[in-house]
Amino acid sequence: MRWRLIKTEPGALMTEPDEAYAEDLAKSVIVTKLEDLIAWSRANSLWPFNFGLSCCYVEMATALTSRHDMARFGAEVIRASPRQADLIVIAGTVFRKMAPVVQHLYDQLLEPKWVISMGSCANSGGMFDVYSVVQGVDKFLPVDVYVPGCPPRPEALLQGLNLLQDSVAHDRRPLSWLIDGDQVSRVPKPSQRDLRTPERMKATQLAEPTSVGLAPLSADLLRDISAEDRVK
Amino acid sequence: MSEVVEHSVSENSNEQPELVRELAARFGPDCVYQETVDAIPNLWVPKNRLVEVMRHLKEEVSRPFPLLFDVSAIDERLREHRAGQPDSDFTAFYHLISLERNADIRIKVALDDDDLNIPTLTGLWPAANWYEREAFDMFGINFEGHPNLRRILTPPGWEGHPLRKEHPARATEMDPYTLSDEFLDAQQEELRFVPEEWGMSRQAKHTDFMFLNLGPNHPSVHGVFRIALQLDGEIIVDAVPDIGYHHRASEKMAERQSWHTYIPYTDRIDYLGGVMNNLPYVMAVEKLAGIEVPPRAQVIRVMLAEFFRISSHLLFYGTYAQDVGQMSPVFYMFIDRERLLSIIEAITGGRMHPSWFRIGGVCQDLPDGWDTMVRDFVDYLPKRLNHYDKMSLRNGIFKRRSIDIGAYNTAEALDWGVTGPGLRATGCDWDLRKKRPYAGYDQFEFDIPVGSKGDCYDRVLVRVEEMRQSLRIIRQCLDNMPSGPYKASHPQTTPPPRERTMLDIETLIQHFLNVSWGPVIPPGECCVNIEATKGWNSYYLISDGGGMSYRTRIRTPSFPHLQMIPLISRGFMIADLIAIIGSIDFVMADVDR
Numbered sequence: 001m002r003w004r005l006i007k008t009e010p011g012a013l014m015t016e017p018d019e020a021y022a023e024d025l026a027k028s029v030i031v032t033k034l035e036d037l038i039a040w041s042r043a044n045s046l047w048p049f050n051f052g053l054s055c056c057y058v059e060m061a062t063a064l065t066s067r068h069d070m071a072r073f074g075a076e077v078i079r080a081s082p083r084q085a086d087l088i089v090i091a092g093t094v095f096r097k098m099a100p101v102v103q104h105l106y107d108q109l110l111e112p113k114w115v116i117s118m119g120s121c122a123n124s125g126g127m128f129d130v131y132s133v134v135q136g137v138d139k140f141l142p143v144d145v146y147v148p149g150c151p152p153r154p155e156a157l158l159q160g161l162n163l164l165q166d167s168v169a170h171d172r173r174p175l176s177w178l179i180d181g182d183q184v185s186r187v188p189k190p191s192q193r194d195l196r197t198p199e200r201m202k203a204t205q206l207a208e209p210t211s212v213g214l215a216p217l218s219a220d221l222l223r224d225i226s227a228e229d230r231v232k
Numbered sequence: 233m234s235e236v237v238e239h240s241v242s243e244n245s246n247e248q249p250e251l252v253r254e255l256a257a258r259f260g261p262d263c264v265y266q267e268t269v270d271a272i273p274n275l276w277v278p279k280n281r282l283v284e285v286m287r288h289l290k291e292e293v294s295r296p297f298p299l300l301f302d303v304s305a306i307d308e309r310l311r312e313h314r315a316g317q318p319d320s321d322f323t324a325f326y327h328l329i330s331l332e333r334n335a336d337i338r339i340k341v342a343l344d345d346d347d348l349n350i351p352t353l354t355g356l357w358p359a360a361n362w363y364e365r366e367a368f369d370m371f372g373i374n375f376e377g378h379p380n381l382r383r384i385l386t387p388p389g390w391e392g393h394p395l396r397k398e399h400p401a402r403a404t405e406m407d408p409y410t411l412s413d414e415f416l417d418a419q420q421e422e423l424r425f426v427p428e429e430w431g432m433s434r435q436a437k438h439t440d441f442m443f444l445n446l447g448p449n450h451p452s453v454h455g456v457f458r459i460a461l462q463l464d465g466e467i468i469v470d471a472v473p474d475i476g477y478h479h480r481a482s483e484k485m486a487e488r489q490s491w492h493t494y495i496p497y498t499d500r501i502d503y504l505g506g507v508m509n510n511l512p513y514v515m516a517v518e519k520l521a522g523i524e525v526p527p528r529a530q531v532i533r534v535m536l537a538e539f540f541r542i543s544s545h546l547l548f549y550g551t552y553a554q555d556v557g558q559m560s561p562v563f564y565m566f567i568d569r570e571r572l573l574s575i576i577e578a579i580t581g582g583r584m585h586p587s588w589f590r591i592g593g594v595c596q597d598l599p600d601g602w603d604t605m606v607r608d609f610v611d612y613l614p615k616r617l618n619h620y621d622k623m624s625l626r627n628g629i630f631k632r633r634s635i636d637i638g639a640y641n642t643a644e645a646l647d648w649g650v651t652g653p654g655l656r657a658t659g660c661d662w663d664l665r666k667k668r669p670y671a672g673y674d675q676f677e678f679d680i681p682v683g684s685k686g687d688c689y690d691r692v693l694v695r696v697e698e699m700r701q702s703l704r705i706i707r708q709c710l711d712n713m714p715s716g717p718y719k720a721s722h723p724q725t726t727p728p729p730r731e732r733t734m735l736d737i738e739t740l741i742q743h744f745l746n747v748s749w750g751p752v753i754p755p756g757e758c759c760v761n762i763e764a765t766k767g768w769n770s771y772y773l774i775s776d777g778g779g780m781s782y783r784t785r786i787r788t789p790s791f792p793h794l795q796m797i798p799l800i801s802r803g804f805m806i807a808d809l810i811a812i813i814g815s816i817d818f819v820m821a822d823v824d825r
Contacts, residue, residue, distance in 0.1 A: 050451045054478060054821055055503035055584060057455075058547070065566035080451050096409065097387040098456055098477045100419035101448055103411055127496065129402045130481035131394055132386065140411040151584055 043169035049085035053092025056119035063154035093121035297328035303363035313755035321345035359649035370395035455820035478820035486784030490750025499585035510589035529593035535709035544765035555814035592725030634689035638812035649792030652767025657683035657690035664763040688815035790818035
């Protein structure tokens with residue numbers, strides 16, 4: 001940013017806008033398409049429904065509190081009513097007795113709406129292959145992001161949220177059924193495991209497992225952290 | 233039946249506890265005494281004398297048994313090792329506890345498959361209501377005279393009784409789940425609350441009652457719990473708690489997991505209790521197998537269990553403050569909880585469900601540097617707790633919303649099966665860690681905080697003070713951590729100590745079998761009861777001499793606590809109900825299992 005002073009002599013003309021004006025303009029004006037703008041604002045103002053089923057909900061609540069602070073991603077306004085929310089995190093085991101209730105709540109969410117399946121139970125039934133548990137919430141709901149773990153760490157949920165935001169920002173939805181009909185074009189959602197495996201395979205040197213400190217990380221990631229800092 | 237005669241009461245009476253002899257003398261020779269590993273006397277009584285026996289134990293006997301601790305059943309039809317027990321297809325059992333005697337007794341009743349009827353005990357203990365409904369739901373036993381015998385854990389239209397051996401265990405054995413519109417409507421209709429079914433009228437002389445459905449998804453009910461309220465204006469006239477939305481079939485699961493691979497399932501019973509759940513389970517298996525746990529493992533177990541007590545109470549503290557209108561405390565307490573979980577993570581590698589205890593010890597030794605982390609935490613938390621006293625406990629609104637709300641006395645607590653902080657808030661000092669020290673708790677100095685009024689505020693006070701006591705215990709663990717092995721050298725220890733595996737082919741085979749098939753536990757019955765985060769949690773294990781449990785009964789504290797809600801919320805406002813629910817401190821997995 002450059003600053004300058006303008007002489008204000010009576011009757012003098014204002015100077016012509018120079019490159020400083022252009023710079024100001026570039027910082028305060030965005031030229032974009034309406035659908036991009038809407039997608040961007042949707043992605044950064046998801047309103048999750050205050051909904052939890054079991055253990056995972058505790059980690060979801062942890063993601064909302066100060067250490068992890070989901071507010072950083074514009075998704076902290078949890079709503080007690082499905083009619084004010086557009087994101088449901090299926091946090092926990094989906095029970096047969098509960099499934100109709102989950103469906104009923106999902107139906108009441110505002111369109112467009114998204115589903116994050118959090119934890120092994122919601123993903124696939126997980127370790128609970130038993131008579132009272134539905135083997136994955138995707139048996140009856142469309143799922144946008146699966147977050148693995150039992151329960152997933154709060155960071156994992158935040159990553160899931162980021163992935164969802166990415167896809168919300170890049171999915172193309174018609175502005176109205178009058179303009180483009182009701183076709184939604186979705187971006188592909190590749191398996192994160194496939195994407196990340198090569199990078200993870202590089203981690204060959206792990207920290208000593210017998211001492212406390214930071215979680216074991218590869219030497220590459222640890223190179224900025226001195227040994228004293230690590231074992232604190 | 234010859235074995236039965238051998239063990240019948242009149243023949244070997246000198247080995248039997250005095251109480252059993254007394255009961256046998258009074259209720260006749262049909263009573264059969266059975267010994268179990270846990271040293272709890274088992275008495276089989278004929279079903280037509282059940283109510284008499286139970287009334288005698290509750291009201292007439294000297295130093296009576298006021299607490300109906302547990303009721304459930306056993307499907308005996310496939311069980312092989314039943315020496316000394318009367319013929320039975322289904323066995324209903326009743327676990328009673330006497331505080332004055334500091335003793336337990338288990339009454340068993342043999343039932344024939346063709347005649348699964350048994351008199352109800354709801355006239356003696358209000359707590360029997362839900363337990364009998366559960367036994368009906370799980371086994372199809374009909375409790376004659378029960379006021380409202382209907383399913384409690386499975387959905388209303390469920391077919392079959394899940395804990396019967398012929399019922400499928402796996403979801404993948406059943407048809408894949410689909411949710412058609414018709415099925416959805418039918419299911420929703422089944423869940424409709426009909427006041428008449430619960431003996432409620434819709435009108436009184438001057439008022440039309442309103443019925444409010446709270447849950448199963450509501451931010452204030454702490455999980456998938458539903459409660460139907462009968463309201464006169466905003467005053468609660470009556471309430472019907474409805475559970476079963478969180479039934480994960482943990483007891484059925486135990487019948488197909490090996491003794492070792494069931495440990496992770498216990499973590500998820502009281503999912504805020506972490507390894508605290510492992511403790512009663514592994515202790516029960518160890519008792520059945522006769523394993524002595526080395527001192528270092530005991531102290532590590534105690535330390536981690538107390539960490540989880542603090543973690544659970546911190547979460548309770550924050551969410552309760554939020555329930556009564558304080559927005560900030562939960563953020564403070566979750567920060568402390570994160571600090572605590574970082575220690576858990578450094579030691580166990582897990583956060584909420586470490587599954588870290590093993591049959592015969594713990595998973596690994598403590599890592600280098602654990603003591604610094606623990607010391608930092610025990611130095612740090614007391615200051616924070618003092619701060620919270622000012623922020624929450626002494627806050628005027630917090631007090632007005634808690635004091636004299638949802639009070640009950642000790643007698644009511646026992647009648648309804650209330651244990652843990654909810655019992656101690658009434659002034660009763662029963663803490664199993666003191667009264668029946670297990671896992672080496674007798675080696676520690678700590679106090680048992682008690683309340684006086686038994687209201688919401690006292691329940692909070694007791695838990696807050698318990699955190700300080702837990703810190704005391706942890707500090708003692710820190711200062712006096714014994715050296716030595718973290719696992720027993722017993723052959724049933726699973727997995728066996730690594731150093732033993734490479735000695736010779738025998739130890740290698742043993743290691744291989746214990747890890748791949750799991751240990752084979754000798755036949756027997758054993759119940760271990762501990763002071764868990766929310767109350768008394770017991771595992772009653774029955775081994776039929778196999779690699780898996782024949783029957784696992786998990787008695788959780790929250791189940792009876794929820795049953796009591798109507799009693800303590802009548803006459804209060806809806807907002808008070810939220811405080812009451814918060815003060816009970818339950819998680820639904822601890823209710824429905």
